[in-house]
Amino acid sequence: MNDQSRDEVFEQLRRVIAWEVEAQAGIGRPVVRMPPLIADTLLDYFDVSLKAGADLSGLG
Numbered sequence: 785m786n787d788q789s790r791d792e793v794f795e796q797l798r799r800v801i802a803w804e805v806e807a808q809a810g811i812g813r814p815v816v817r818m819p820p821l822i823a824d825t826l827l828d829y830f831d832v833s834l835k836a837g838a839d840l841s842g843l844g
Contacts, residue, residue, distance in 0.1 A: 793830075800829050
C-alpha cells in the first residue's frame with residue numbers, strides 16, 4: 785500500500801470510528817461497551833485481517 789492509499793484508508797477509518805463513537809455516546813453507551821460495537825462497524829465497512837506476526841497479547 786502506498787502512502788496516499790494508506791492516508792485515504794486512515795481517513796476513512798477515522799470517519800467511521802468517529803461516527804460510531806458519536807452515535808454510541810449520543811445514546812449514553814458506557815465507554816467500556818463501545819469496543820465490540822466499533823469493531824463490528826469496522827467489519828461492516830472494511831475488509832479487516834490481522835497482519836502476520838501481530839501480537840495482541842498485551843492488549844487487555
